[in-house]
Amino acid sequence: MTRIAIIGGGPRGLWAAEEVIRLSRERGLPVPDVDVYDDPASASAYDVAQPDYWRVNVRSAIIRTGIGAFDDWRDPDDGFGEFPPRALVGRFLEDSWAVLPVNRIPRRVEDLDTAAYDEILLATGHACTWPGALPGAVPVYPAGSLDVVSPGERVAVRGAALTFIDACLDLTVGRGGCFRDGRYVASGREPAAIMPFTRSGRLMEVKPDPPTRVELLHVIDPARPAVLRARSLPELIGVIGATAARLADASGTSDTDASAEIDAVLAGTDATDDELGALRAGVAGTRSARAAVGLAFRELYPEIVSRYSYGGRATLEGFGEFAARMERLAFGPPRHNAERLLMLIDAGVVTLDHLGSGSAPEADVLVDSVQAPARVLPGTLEHRLVTEGVARLAPETEALDVEADGTLVGQSHIAAVGRMTEQVVLGNDTLSRAMHTTIPRWAERVVGSRGLNPDLHGTPPMTARLEPWMSALTPGSAAGLLAEYGSPVNVLETGAFTRNAAELVASGARNDVDVRVFYARKANKALAFVDAAVEAGHGVDVASYRELEQTLAAGMPGERIILSAAVKPDALLRLAVDNGVTVSVDSVAELHRLSALAAGRPVAVAPRLAPDPATMPPTRFGERASTWREALSAPVDSVRVVGVHVHLHGYAAADRVAALREAMDLIDLLSPIHPGISFIDVGGGVPMSYLDDREQWERYQSLRADMAAGRTEPFTWKGDPLANTYPYFQEPVRGEWLDGILAQVGPALRERGLRLHLEPGRSLLDGCGVTLMEVAFVKTRSDGVPLIGVGANRTQVRTTSDDYLVDPLLLRTQPHSEEVEGFLVGAYCIEDEIILRRRMRFPRGVAPGDVLLIPNTAGYFMHILESASHQIPLARNVVLGEDGPELDRIDD
Secondary structure (H helix, E strand, C coil): CCEEEEECCCHHHHHHHHHHHHHHHHCCCCCCEEEEECCCCCCCCCCCCCCCCCECCCCHHHCEECCEEHHHHCCCCCCCCCCCEHHHHHHHHHHHHHCCCEEEECCCCCCCCHHHCCEEEECCCCCCCCCCCCCCCEECCCCCHHHHCCCCCEEEEECCCHHHHHHHHHCCHHHCCEEECCEEECCCCCCCEEEEECCCCCCCCCCCCCCCHHHHHHHHHHHHHHHHHCCCHHHHHHHHHHHHHHHHHHHCCCCCCHHHHHHHHHHCCCCCCCHHHHHHHHHHCCCCHHHHHHHHHHHCHHHHHHHHCHHHHHHCCCHHHHHHHHHHHHCCCCHHHHHHHHHHHHCCCECCCCCCCCCCCCCCEEEECCCCCCCCCCCCHHHHHHHCCCCCECCCCCCECECCCCEECCCCCEEECCHHHCCCCCCCCCCCCCCCCHHHHHHHHHHCCCCCCCCCEECCCCCECCCHHHHCCCHHHHHHHHHHHCCCEEEECCHHHHHHHHHHHHHHHHCCCCEEEEEEHHHCCCCHHHHHHHHHCCEEEECCHHHHHHHHHCCCCHHHEEECCCCCCHHHHHHHHHCCCEEEECCHHHHHHHHHHHCCCCEEEEEEECCCCCCCCCCCCCECHHHHHHHCCCCCCCEEECEEEECCCCCCHHHHHHHHHHHHHHHHHHCCCCCCCCEEECCCCCCCCCECCHHHHHHHHHHHHHHHCCCCCCCEHHHCCCCCCCCCCCCCCHHHHHHHHHHHHHHHHHHHCCEEEECCCCCCCCCCEEEEEEEEEEEECCCCCEEEEECCCCCCCCCCCCCCCCCCEEECCCCCCCCEEEEEECCCCCCCCEEEEEEEEECCCCCCCCEEEEECCCCCCCCCCCCCHHHCCCCEEEEEECCEEEECHHHC
8 A cells, every 4th residue: 555644734735635535536546545744833824723813815715625615614604704714714624634534643744754655745834933034023823922912012013914914913803802883992902003014115905806707708818828828027017917907997997097007016116105095995995006917917827827837937037026016916915804904003003104114113022924935944844855965946946846746856756835846836825726736746646547447447447347249349340330320339249148047047956946037128129139038948028019029029939928017008918818928917907907808818927916015115016915815816717827926126135035935925825726826926136247346336335425425526427426326246146146045945936836937137138238439529518627528318328327337448549649537428408418427537538539338238228218319319239140240120
């Protein structure tokens, strides 16, 4: 098992742990052993014990983890709005950690034990200390640090950014003050003055409101490609400036000087003498030149990150200084906190008199609200790795040099994500998982695809049990069948049919019970399987007039047919009587109707028994034993009772044993009146297994349960829980399963001289068919989800259950291409036209003209729900024989 160490238990460490575990589970691979080290002495930004007035600086809508969206997790009436407390987000993160099978270790890591782990990921976040910290100053974090400030003292605070606002709130609201009716109401425990000082003399701009939908579509989105194409910093600044100008125009607040103001803001030469006025304008929501530039930068930031990160920075000389100016405009406090700061200023608690002084004013307490910069800093683990030669700094930066998947340059199994890579990977300080691909790429490298089909596998893999003839189908032969018969086409082969039936008969022979097999025709309409039953001497179970008519025409003798239709029109009963077919009568009323239709001609019947609902689930088929005892207490005209029939749901051997015993009790009571009873027919439900691998099935069930409970990300179409599916892995099956039943009831059957009749459909057709469909297109849904369109519709590989849980095979006719992971969609013009509801992964790509082979579909999946809606023809059915493929007679 792979051993992984993640150094740092913050949001990025969580994301990394989730990704490697999710990928491992989705690919059916062993889940790695993950140790997560978290320094208990560090001040976590999401400490659950911190006060609720310390808020996140991103809208809650972007916050999500493996258990889902934060806004779905939280109480919708918590009153915190779209910028909730960091403590609340911390509790969400803790709940996210709680569902992961990881070892969380509260210990500071001073050195890496590379021999103990196969993979190591550094995700250490903010440094606790750094050389630029003010000596003797009080830090803002963790909560409680500012308790050293006594009421009435004067407090100087270095910095005027987000941490400064946290300090102001801690020294006011945290001491009993409150905001009411647009003003601050003091508690009397506040400092006499809170005095920020900075080198720049600037406050952060209030976070601009999001763009309107029109602005997003017509201003922001058209600018995104231009950012990616920018060849230099001036060209990039030009794109941002033009976007800001259009946003200012769209707001209706621009004037003739807007362009000049925007240029000044971009250059950092705009006026700094009225920061209080700028704060008031921001709180009022005014779309100023600063706000327009900040909004443009923020909305284009994903493209800026992509353009700058890794090698892109080499052609953006001077970007660092420009970005520092822009971040103050784009990522400032939300209006909620800016309003509070303004009220504190108006109340005289906060004064801006020393904002641009660059040095601390005279004060009783000095507070440092400047956080450690994003880079490799002395005293950190990553700095030690650099000094030891394990890691290196990227040229002309103070950041770790990393590959696109976070792997340290020069290493193969040590990686880093976060602030220590900031000058290589831009924008690490975010809760958003949409900004970067480093962690998913790292997880992809770590997990890989060991042992998986390199062309196609599902999520998670469900590898089909294949017959040799299925594996022998080539891309050329499959494409030829599609060219001749259209897409999709059902390909049939009857060899396994005869083998499967013989397995059941052999079980009877081992247990000295006469077992006879009646193929359930409803499982597949092709006549090839009727022909195989005729040739092998088996019978057929029919469920409609056309099934009976076709089966008789195929040469099956009437005495080897049982009619078990749920609804039996008079014409169907007459056809059965005319041909000596045994009728499974479903009710007393049907028995007497059959008696009248027979008009004196003898007809063989098997009354259908509804077993005691106290012993198994209730059924709509048949009548209770007491009803049949009364109805058959005397002979019935034209009726010859030859057996008892039972229709059971599911595959439980215990249910069959109970039903057989109840049927034998009924036979014991009926035999004196109806001495010709010779068999019990327990219908179908003979188990088979589509999969060979029990572990794959168990891993799927575990992953599905976690998805349904919200403990992991959905891997199905729209999160469909797939609550009703066939048991695709079963054991024992067929003969071995029947051995277990006959071991319990065989002696009683032999004592009464009774045969056991079975009506398998799916189990006889195991290994007898595949469905081929041509790939028609590859595209994305409007939200970017990849879609692989095929020439088929969802009724053609579907039963009454939720989905077909077996991986297709890709018969490639086109060259390899980029990986695609998405959903198979079909031809019907509806949104949920999905062929398979699990996500499918094509590691080496897929393209129009390729062929998908859906294995083992002969049992029910081809025909039971097939539809010709849209006037699209039904799939043709081709039988493979000694002389090559031929169209089945059902399609003549």
